[in-house]
Amino acid sequence: MARDYRLGVTRKAANVVVKALLARGLPVTGGTGFLLTTRGRRSGADRTTPVNVLEAGGDRWLVSPYGQVGWVHNLRADPTARLWRGRRRETWTVEEADAATAGPVLRAYVRKIPVTAPFFDAKLTASVDAFVAEADRHPVFRLARSRT
Template sequence: MQEYNDKRVFTGGRRTMLIMNKVVAGLAKVGISLMGSRVLSVRGRKSGEWRSVPVNLLTVDGERYLVAPRGHVQWVRNLRANTEGRLAIGRRVEVFRAEELADPAKPEILRAYLKKWAWEVGAFFGDDVRADSPTETLLHVAPGFPVFKIHTV
């Protein structure tokens, strides 16, 4: 269900993450959210078919965001091509429009994301990037981690 293009993920870790993704997606499909998890569906930019992947929905100051901790993966490319998507938890489906943030706007969102989910995705950010990293460090890595602000349609 999830794409992996990050060379830092080793075979054993990849297998564990694939299993976790299936578990999180399965729970979200039946209506159980683990710390904000949802199933994101976006139309494929070439096929036009719906593609789904589990994601962590982050809320900061009342605004909601999707962060791509694995970088510029397929769901990110698809969301850039067609900014409308769906977030589901159980039978509740929300249609949204996504707005990609520019790199200078990302540090505080990345910081909040790492505070909440570093235990799950910290390895993708590398050993030098943590929630308490200086803003300069977060700005330096920002181009590698797409962030989308979610607007309900």
């Protein structure tokens, strides 16, 4: 059974460190790390969190390995993703993937970033179908169109 994500003290501290490194332009998590800024769905204020961008199938993807977290709800309300690391800044329109499209992306994501594997029921060696079955628990967004 997959582990539940909890944003406790340790994870908050790790996020502070990772955010600082990414803000300075240092390539965290093998160069896939970026800061994602979304508009808060209720407050309208900017919200920034570290994420990993996966390149697969000729597209770039945002994957939520920890489930229905805040940035997922924010992107559903306003599909504008501002990604940045150091001085590099990009603004994208995102499209949420259906389960059939998300399955192969989730599988590739877990293989690329195995630290997220405990949050999935499907194992690293599982078929794409096992990841398709988990797509409702792990939203996937395609970076559809650059606006910068």
